[in-house]
Amino acid sequence: MSARASYALRDARGDAPVVIEVDELVTHYGERRILNGVSLSVREGEILVIMGGSGSGKSTLLRYLLALEQPTSGSVRILGVDVARAAPRQLYELRKRMGVAFQGGALFSSMSVGENIMLPLREHTDLDERTIQIMARLKLEVVDLAGFEHLMPAELSGGMIKRAALARAVVMDPKLLFCDEPSAGLDPVVAAALDDLILRLRAALGMTVVVVTHELDSAFKIADRIVVLDKGNILTIGSVAEVRASDNVRVQNLLNRKVEAEELDPDAYLRRLMGEGVGR
Amino acid sequence: MSAADRRTGPVRQIEQLGRLTVRGIEEVGYGAALLLESLFWVVVGRHRRQPVRLGAVVSEMMEIGIRALPIVSVLSATIGVMLAIQGIYTLKLFGAESRVTVGIALSITREFAPLITGILVAGRSGSALAARLGTMNINQEIDALRVMGINPVRFLVAPALLAMVVMVPALTFWSDFVGLLGAGIYVSLDLGMTLNAYSDRVIEVLKVDDLMHGLGKSVIFAALITLVAVVNGVSVTGGAEGLGRATTRAVVQAITAIVVTDMLFVFVVTR
Numbered sequence: 001m002s003a004r005a006s007y008a009l010r011d012a013r014g015d016a017p018v019v020i021e022v023d024e025l026v027t028h029y030g031e032r033r034i035l036n037g038v039s040l041s042v043r044e045g046e047i048l049v050i051m052g053g054s055g056s057g058k059s060t061l062l063r064y065l066l067a068l069e070q071p072t073s074g075s076v077r078i079l080g081v082d083v084a085r086a087a088p089r090q091l092y093e094l095r096k097r098m099g100v101a102f103q104g105g106a107l108f109s110s111m112s113v114g115e116n117i118m119l120p121l122r123e124h125t126d127l128d129e130r131t132i133q134i135m136a137r138l139k140l141e142v143v144d145l146a147g148f149e150h151l152m153p154a155e156l157s158g159g160m161i162k163r164a165a166l167a168r169a170v171v172m173d174p175k176l177l178f179c180d181e182p183s184a185g186l187d188p189v190v191a192a193a194l195d196d197l198i199l200r201l202r203a204a205l206g207m208t209v210v211v212v213t214h215e216l217d218s219a220f221k222i223a224d225r226i227v228v229l230d231k232g233n234i235l236t237i238g239s240v241a242e243v244r245a246s247d248n249v250r251v252q253n254l255l256n257r258k259v260e261a262e263e264l265d266p267d268a269y270l271r272r273l274m275g276e277g278v279g280r
Numbered sequence: 281m282s283a284a285d286r287r288t289g290p291v292r293q294i295e296q297l298g299r300l301t302v303r304g305i306e307e308v309g310y311g312a313a314l315l316l317e318s319l320f321w322v323v324v325g326r327h328r329r330q331p332v333r334l335g336a337v338v339s340e341m342m343e344i345g346i347r348a349l350p351i352v353s354v355l356s357a358t359i360g361v362m363l364a365i366q367g368i369y370t371l372k373l374f375g376a377e378s379r380v381t382v383g384i385a386l387s388i389t390r391e392f393a394p395l396i397t398g399i400l401v402a403g404r405s406g407s408a409l410a411a412r413l414g415t416m417n418i419n420q421e422i423d424a425l426r427v428m429g430i431n432p433v434r435f436l437v438a439p440a441l442l443a444m445v446v447m448v449p450a451l452t453f454w455s456d457f458v459g460l461l462g463a464g465i466y467v468s469l470d471l472g473m474t475l476n477a478y479s480d481r482v483i484e485v486l487k488v489d490d491l492m493h494g495l496g497k498s499v500i501f502a503a504l505i506t507l508v509a510v511v512n513g514v515s516v517t518g519g520a521e522g523l524g525r526a527t528t529r530a531v532v533q534a535i536t537a538i539v540v541t542d543m544l545f546v547f548v549v550t551r
Contacts (some may be wrong), residue, residue: 066423066427068423068426068427091432092330092429094427095426095427095428095429096429098427099427100423100424100427100428102420102423102424103420104419104420105425106419106420106421106423107421108416108421108424109415109419109421110412119428119430120429120430123330123428123429123430124429178427178447231407
């Protein structure tokens with residue numbers, strides 16, 4: 001897709017219906033706050049990238065977007081379903097419309113690649129075995145893994161595992177695709193190929209995509225909009241250009257891969273680690 | 281200094297004890313919930329178009345039951361012979377060694393076969409189940425199932441529970457047979473009793489109740505092994521080290537639960 005067409009697509013998203021809506025989401029881990037009143041929305045067909053450093057809360061936010069956690073404060077609505085109030089049956093129906101490619105792939109190690117990809121079809125459809133095999137093979141072709149269906153996950157490289165996970169995530173043609181760190185741990189060439197694959201999948205299947213990553217190059221390449229998280233707060237939301245132009249110091253530090261002075265100060269780090277009273 | 285640091289030794293120990301107690305109660309409650317949810321899926325899964333797959337149950341049955349046959353046979357035969365040796369030695373003191381068949385038949389069917397089978401399956405299949413679920417948990421495979429709309433209890437726990445509840449009694453029945461045969465061979469060699477006479481005597485002594493006593497216990501052991509393995513497997517944290525800890529814990533807890541439950545069962549049913 002040309003840059004012009006890509007921007008036209010981004011502009012068009014303004015009128016598209018909202019498919020994910022997070023409102024004032026607060027979460028705790030013990031006494032520690034992980035998300036501090038996060039609010040955001042995702043429109044149909046867009047690629048939203050959630051960025052942030054380690055401990056920023058992006059993985060926790062993803063678990064809420066996947067309806068794996070029930071919000072106790074604030075709300076999460078996915079495809080019109082309020083996750084906190086949904087009946088198990090509603091969540092079951094909702095999940096059939098979502099696909100996820102986890103960071104490590106999360107392929108079932110006891111099943112071959114083909115069986116992994118066919119599993120959602122076998123569980124959720126009444127299709128005959130031959131049709132299921134054809135559909136799985138088509139999805140494997142989309143991710144350039146045709147012919148690898150008989151291999152076990154342990155026999156695949158890191159990049160192939162991620163592509164197989166993507167194939168499994170889209171095998172039911174979901175409305176929403178979530179990718180957790182799709183290019184983490186991969187060499188730049190394979191990482192770039194995966195980014196292209198995500199763009200291609202969105203174009204071919206018309207899905208809404210939410211990507212969690214800390215890889216800047218990847219985020220700038222695929223995002224329609226970027227959310228920058230820091231210590232459980234949203235620092236900024238906007239297009240790639242808007243985020244790049246942000247005057248927020250922490251956003252700029254993240255973009256320039258700088259570490260805050262406090263985090264570099266070994267004394268401050270030790271004080272935080274051991275508690276304020278130690279050493280007085 | 282934080283409040284936690286200021287706590288004195290005994291207070292900290294009481295706090296630790298309280299925490300362990302709460303955790304224990306939580307785990308028992310979680311195990312009970314898993315049992316109920318598994319039964320729910322077995323009963324209404326097909327109606328909800330989310331059945332417990334027969335293929336998964338058969339595959340678990342192969343692993344838990346068929347592949348355990350050699351080791352169950354070896355141990356059962358050994359214990360049978362051991363009981364025969366000890367029984368003859370003890371009864372010789374009263375000149376009643378020909379009565380050894382009664383002791384062998386009752387102790388193998390009512391006690392040793394279910395106990396040894398339960399302990400063996402806990403060590404072999406319980407640990408494997410805990411390790412498998414722990415690995416799946418670490419690799420986010422259980423999350424992947426949930427996001428795919430596949431209930432992990434229906435997909436992973438119910439087939440294992442069903443297979444265990446069928447195969448542990450089946451293995452116990454096999455263990456009864458092999459244990460009695462092992463003892464019979466020793467008795468026939470030592471006391472000069474023919475195997476036919478020995479088996480007639482065993483059949484005469486044993487009642488259906490004795491067999492059912494052992495098999496009934498083995499059903500409870502099967503459920504305990506599965507639930508203890510699942511509770512420990514899904515609570516794995518801390519990577520490979522945590523996985524090893526959880527697997528060991530699953531085996532120790534399952535064997536403890538089997539022995540304690542056995543004692544309670546015998547106390548209630550036999551007295």
